[in-house]
Amino acid sequence: MPTSTDVPFLNVIDPEFDFGSPEVMNAQARSWYADSPLGLLVLRYAEAQELLRDRRLDHNGRGYMEQSGVTQGPIFDWFVPMINNRDGDDHRRLRTLVTKAFTPRMINELRPFVRAQAVRMAEEIASADVSEFVESFADPLPLAVMCKLLGVPNEDYDTFRLWTNDIGLVFSIVHGGDIVARVEKAIVGLNGYVASLMEEKAKNPGDDLISTLITVQRAEGQVTEDELRNLLVTLVFAAHDTTCHQLSSAMVVFSQHPEQWNLLAERSELAHKAVEELIRWVPSTPIIYRCATEDFEYGGLQVTKGTFLTMCVQTAQRDPRVFAHGDTFDITRTSPAAPLLFGAGPHYCLGAALARVELAEALSSLAERLNPPTIAGPVSWRPPTGIHGPNELPLRFVARAR
Template sequence: MSYLDVLAPSFSFTSPEAFAAQDDNWYADTPIGPVTVRYAEASELLRDKRFDHGGADFLRANGVTSGPIYDWWVPMIVNHDGADHRRLRGLVARAFTPRMVESLRPFIHARAVQLADEIEDRGSVEFVDAFANRLPLAVMCELLGVPAEDYDEFSQWSADIGLVFGLANGGDTAARVERAVAGLDAYVAGLMDRKAARPGGGDVISVLLAAMAEDGTASRDEVRNLLVTLVFGAHDNTRHQFSNSIVTFAEHPDQWMRLRADPSLAGSAVEECMRWRPSAGALIRRASADLTFHGLDVPEGMIFTTAVATAQRDPRAYPGGRVFDIAARYDAPLLQFGAGPHYCLGSALARTELTEALPLLAARFGPPELPAEPLPWRPALGTFGPESLPVSFARV
């Protein structure tokens, strides 16, 4: 059986060794347990009701048994199933509607134009700070009604909370996540108090509070947890997806020029960027009982990692999928938003942001160019992308 050292600082789920493991079998052994590397088995595992999102077992496996991370993670919506999950998901769906996402499109476009203007004035920028972080942060703050003066503090918490899936990396990861959770929890609680004092707004918090008051669908603690989780999913993942997309286009400048020449490719270009280098490079699941999965005996409590980034280049699911092609069309759905009842509610918003912004940047600038020195990547486990991204855009 192939062995992948997923905790090594330089490990990548799109490395030659990861694809060699994929060619060898459907899973590989790692220091943290089995990792699914083929698409079919990964997709099946994400839908298999015998696996859940880990709950307290995932945290205990990483040395977390109490504190802010535990208090946020264990009651999180993804750790509920059945009637409880449907109740909480239905509550979020009241505020996170397709109409709401579409109503944000003019705001997204205007903010993307503003940020592109600033890039044009400078030419060379640190892209994470100049665009990748600022656009989804502005959108998330618009959704929640966060005032502009709080953006910077809010941004740091939102960035660090995404490290939760990488607790196994050690170092200061747990401390950063704990500070982020505690900060966001207190801040969101304060926002809820302010919105409750002035009911009737159209932001997500106001809508959720109104629903809570109307029929008692959820408690205040559940709404606060939902909001912190919404920040976790909708800002950090999208900012890394923007950066990952720019890195990918820097590696494939011909595809950037193709998008520039044909903006109608925007939708397929976004799907291909997410397939090629997803910000959710790995997802975790836990066996809820002793079971057998494709011939592998799995004891209750075993944590499985789904190598999304590897599986989304599996040629068995994506013929020719080890080549980046923005015009490609595949039948296999992406895995990075999960699957089944827990499919990410924020996927439409992420797609809208990327579809508005990437063709706009391609129309304004030549292909991005990266520095000669290696980029500082986040660890492969957890929300994945470069910590910083110095980039130059040629004027054309």
């Protein structure tokens, strides 16, 4: 292991920081970990994958909030007890409820709806000179799918949309500014809205996820109503924001690799591989954190209890020790290892299958109808340490000849 003076330092709270930059990849070549203002960064794939499964680490939502300067209030009250931050039997109890309702059959039944929405939006983009892609496609597609899944009425989309965008900034609180106020407003709004929706679904159940979860919750009594509301707010956060930013980041990548876009248009069977390559190359969640529950030694490094370790997902997924030519974007790649984006072990993302369906249907619908995107104006980005992707993305597409 390198001595302390040889350990790389990476300033991840710099708004311009890039987890795929030459600086970061050089640090990865020197060491499996680096230091940062947020603590230790895990840079290599093998170590990140192993530590995500290590039972000596947990999520410590309380510690993460306190480290970010939030010790009370709506954000704290939602974040600390959320399912993502629970472990062991407590986590299994909540996860079991969701898995009984969030079934492969439910996801498969959503696929035609996803396809129809993606085709309609692609047609609208085809008729425009320049499209603001986040507003016209990346945001409304997963929002429509999520609302369909949960049973949110169409007339509530616009209100819901603002909250679900802002709640995803919870992992960027360290960057300051108006982020805390925006996240807090989103949580208060979503808590109230979800509570009223739960009340309505309890009286008039429908063919949607909330109705199913309420039925299971009341029949089994293992989860309280407060826990169910927190769970639903968390599902809203996870189902919309991450997919939105994954889609918009994908368009930036394809604007840089138009030959890959054209290959996808020619070979629609590559849609699945294109999705896997995109979540490897530009994951919308570029970091995942864990906290040490005890003192231990790992890879020559003494880790003390309470230390946060941040798995650098984007960096690790380009690790040349695992991914041959990992520094290139190639939608024909057969990946030798599972993406870290969706986590690992008991906390593997419940929505991974749905996210893949949405991304595959979106990419194939766009590539079939449109030529490669070109960026047509300034692009602003979310902070690199949270859910990451463009806030605004003006694109010019040219419709393919029919």
